[in-house]
Amino acid sequence: MSITAEKIVPITKTDRERLVPFLIRELKPKGKLITPFNLISLPVILLGLVLLVIRFAKGLGSITNLSQEYPWGLWIGFDVITGVAFAGGAYVITFMVYVLGMKKYHPIARVTILNGFLAYVFYAGALLLDLGRPWNVVNPIIGNSFGVSSVLFLVAWHFMLYMIAAFVEFSPAVAEWLGMRRLRRLLGSLTLGAVIVGITLSMLHQSGLGALYLMAKPKIHPLWYSEFIPILFFVSSIFAGLSMVIFEGTLSQRVFGSQVSSEHHSSHDDIVRSLAKVCGYTMLVYMFLKELDLVHGKEWTYLNTGMGHWYLVETTGFVLIPCIMFLRCTATGSIRMCRVASILTLIGIVLNRLNVSIIAFKWYEPVRYVPSWMEIEITLAVIFAEILAFRWIVNRMPVLREPPAWARESHRLEREDVRKERVIWKSSSI
Amino acid sequence: MDRRDALKTMGLLGASTLLGDSAAAEERASDAEFFGVLVDTTRCAGCRNCEFVCAETNGLPDPPDDDSVLEQERKPSVTQWSVVNRYETDRGEVFVKRQCMHCNHPACASACLTKAMLKTGRGPVIWRESKCMGCRFCMISCPFDIPKFEYNSPVPKIQKCRMCWERLAEGEQPACVEECPEEALTFGPRRELLDIARRRIYKSPDRYLNHIYGEHETGGTGWLYLAAVSFEQLGFRADLGTEPYPELTKNFLYSVPVVFALMPLFLLGVSGATKRADESEGIPDEHHG
Numbered sequence: 001m002s003i004t005a006e007k008i009v010p011i012t013k014t015d016r017e018r019l020v021p022f023l024i025r026e027l028k029p030k031g032k033l034i035t036p037f038n039l040i041s042l043p044v045i046l047l048g049l050v051l052l053v054i055r056f057a058k059g060l061g062s063i064t065n066l067s068q069e070y071p072w073g074l075w076i077g078f079d080v081i082t083g084v085a086f087a088g089g090a091y092v093i094t095f096m097v098y099v100l101g102m103k104k105y106h107p108i109a110r111v112t113i114l115n116g117f118l119a120y121v122f123y124a125g126a127l128l129l130d131l132g133r134p135w136n137v138v139n140p141i142i143g144n145s146f147g148v149s150s151v152l153f154l155v156a157w158h159f160m161l162y163m164i165a166a167f168v169e170f171s172p173a174v175a176e177w178l179g180m181r182r183l184r185r186l187l188g189s190l191t192l193g194a195v196i197v198g199i200t201l202s203m204l205h206q207s208g209l210g211a212l213y214l215m216a217k218p219k220i221h222p223l224w225y226s227e228f229i230p231i232l233f234f235v236s237s238i239f240a241g242l243s244m245v246i247f248e249g250t251l252s253q254r255v256f257g258s259q260v261s262s263e264h265h266s267s268h269d270d271i272v273r274s275l276a277k278v279c280g281y282t283m284l285v286y287m288f289l290k291e292l293d294l295v296h297g298k299e300w301t302y303l304n305t306g307m308g309h310w311y312l313v314e315t316t317g318f319v320l321i322p323c324i325m326f327l328r329c330t331a332t333g334s335i336r337m338c339r340v341a342s343i344l345t346l347i348g349i350v351l352n353r354l355n356v357s358i359i360a361f362k363w364y365e366p367v368r369y370v371p372s373w374m375e376i377e378i379t380l381a382v383i384f385a386e387i388l389a390f391r392w393i394v395n396r397m398p399v400l401r402e403p404p405a406w407a408r409e410s411h412r413l414e415r416e417d418v419r420k421e422r423v424i425w426k427s428s429s430i
Numbered sequence: 431m432d433r434r435d436a437l438k439t440m441g442l443l444g445a446s447t448l449l450g451d452s453a454a455a456e457e458r459a460s461d462a463e464f465f466g467v468l469v470d471t472t473r474c475a476g477c478r479n480c481e482f483v484c485a486e487t488n489g490l491p492d493p494p495d496d497d498s499v500l501e502q503e504r505k506p507s508v509t510q511w512s513v514v515n516r517y518e519t520d521r522g523e524v525f526v527k528r529q530c531m532h533c534n535h536p537a538c539a540s541a542c543l544t545k546a547m548l549k550t551g552r553g554p555v556i557w558r559e560s561k562c563m564g565c566r567f568c569m570i571s572c573p574f575d576i577p578k579f580e581y582n583s584p585v586p587k588i589q590k591c592r593m594c595w596e597r598l599a600e601g602e603q604p605a606c607v608e609e610c611p612e613e614a615l616t617f618g619p620r621r622e623l624l625d626i627a628r629r630r631i632y633k634s635p636d637r638y639l640n641h642i643y644g645e646h647e648t649g650g651t652g653w654l655y656l657a658a659v660s661f662e663q664l665g666f667r668a669d670l671g672t673e674p675y676p677e678l679t680k681n682f683l684y685s686v687p688v689v690f691a692l693m694p695l696f697l698l699g700v701s702g703a704t705k706r707a708d709e710s711e712g713i714p715d716e717h718h719g
Contacts, residue, residue: 059581135563196698204689
């Protein structure tokens with residue numbers, strides 16, 4: 001024990017003096033500046049910023065096609081509602097790793113949490129761009145006007161709290177990057193609590209995003225409106241999130257391949273296959289619920305209409321088919337099939353969320369909402385900004401690569417300490 | 431008797447939603463009864479006086495003077511809270527004034543996360559500038575599509591009829607009611623308006639359809655309509671149902687605290703269970719490094 005106490009030294013003054021130059025050094029870009037990705041993403045982000053200046057100076061109408069008939073467009077329907085569904089992987093993976101103790105998924109836990117956290121910061125953050133009177137955004141927070149009967153009130157609070165929880169879950173990586181050993185230990189001990197709060201919050205706001213549309217009953221096509229919409233959104237966020245993990249993992253392996261730990265490399269295919277299985281079975285549950293809703297609401301009469309065919313495209317082409325592929329690829333072991341299935345699933349989620357929020361929303365209106373190029377531009381800017389933030393962090397912090405030796409060491413010792421304490425406690429009780 | 435009890439309950443419900451606002455607190459009458467307006471479309475001559483007086487009272491730009499605007503169906507807008515439409519029906523031309531319905535259980539107010547939309551104790555549903563953050567969830571939720579948003583302003587407001595709630599507080603009628611030359615609009619406590627409406631239907635069953643639009647629709651609205659023809663011919667939706675819209679989110683909202691209380695306990699339990707299994711494996715683990 002005395003050896004370990006020496007090893008985990010508190011941060012010294014010299015460390016602290018070293019921290020500032022370290023941060024300055026780290027803030028600079030690493031790697032080549034002129035890459036195809038940078039050449040595309042940076043102009044898009046800059047143009048997005050210019051458009052945002054116009055938007056805040058002249059109002060939402062200056063750059064969006066929003067109207068009195070369609071108050072919520074691409075920024076809510078895609079950025080927020082679809083983006084948050086894609087971020088669902090974080091709560092599912094943390095549930096499997098930290099609550100169920102499935103060590104197999106540990107190598108992807110950090111990157112998934114980081115993705116989830118950034119998705120919330122950027123995509124849920126995009127909500128602020130859409131607010132007409134963003135200076136009043138503090139009203140539901142500081143307590144002078146709590147609209148507790150509002151689903152949006154809950155969603156807003158849950159977003160905020162979840163961002164904090166996800167940051168706490170990720171924070172050990174920050175501490176490892178900064179070389180703060182004591183802090184790392186403290187933050188590590190908070191992980192399980194943050195995970196449990198995070199899962200609970202996720203369940204509620206994933207379903208809450210669906211519940212936003214409950215009062216839009218006469219405005220949403222009966223094939224998409226359902227009193228079970230919160231449950232459908234929650235269940236679909238599980239396979240949406242995991243499909244994103246599979247898809248994003250494939251990309252990360254290519255882009256950041258050099259950083260990926262050997263442990264991760266060897267287990268990656270196995271992880272993908274297992275996640276595919278979870279996706280496949282969750283999609284079966286989802287399809288059962290969809291079916292139940294269809295029969296329960298006697299909505300099959302709509303199936304042979306234009307909207308009905310569109311519904312069948314979504315549910316067959318992008319739920320049923322990827323579901324079969326997921327279940328088959330776990331049997332045949334084809335990783336490529338898993339990846340294709342995950343992409344189809346993601347498209348299906350985009351379709352479903354856009355259907356509820358835009359396409360099947362007021363399907364009867366003569367003048368339909370189509371996003372302006374500027375709305376799409378800003379959505380792209382938000383996505384690129386998120387990817388840049390992700391890259392910046394992955395290149396600096398131990399996300400894909402292994403934590404520094406001292407962190408691994410202290411983590412192992414921590415676990416041993418706990419075990420020893422339990423053994424002592426047990427033996428003393430005897 | 432049932433109806434009176436129901437109204438009392440609704441009044442109490444309305445009053446109980448008024449938390450923390452001083453202006454509204456004054457209105458929290460103990461036996462609050464919602465006020466409303468009865469619109470008799472068989473009397474309306476389409477003079478559009480109500481449109482002009484509405485604009486004048488509320489500082490909105492003058493509506494177009496030209497009656498050619500009647501050729502198209504209009505909706506209330508950011509600059510015009512009240513519009514009159516002309517419909518060709520089986521029983522000839524019918525004029526219908528449209529504005530906020532001032533629901534007994536407004537979806538917009540229950541959707542509002544800052545309580546900017548508020549059902550006041552007397553009945554008007556009002557919008558409060560200092561609270562609103564411009565999320566437009568009220569517009570998504572309103573079954574009548576009434577709240578309008580100023581898309582072309584950096585300091586946008588939600589625009590909708592407020593049933594002249596300041597005038598009501600001073601014991602006056604809404605401006606449009608006062609100025610209606612045909613007495614097509616009647617202001618009063620909702621219960622009395624329903625009585626008047628019924629009396630008119632009983633007296634002249636040939637003149638009226640036996641349906642008061644707003645009596646039950648969306649759980650009851652402050653503005654009630656009488657007509658000679660089916661309301662669908664007059665641009666009203668017949669598929670809104672009689673359930674108050676906030677009821678649609680009630681189950682979800684009730685389940686939130688339950689999930690919040692029980693889910694963490696469940697997860698703690700599960701994680702505890704896996705930890706213990708982990709521990710028993712832990713000892714050989716240590717030996718293998």
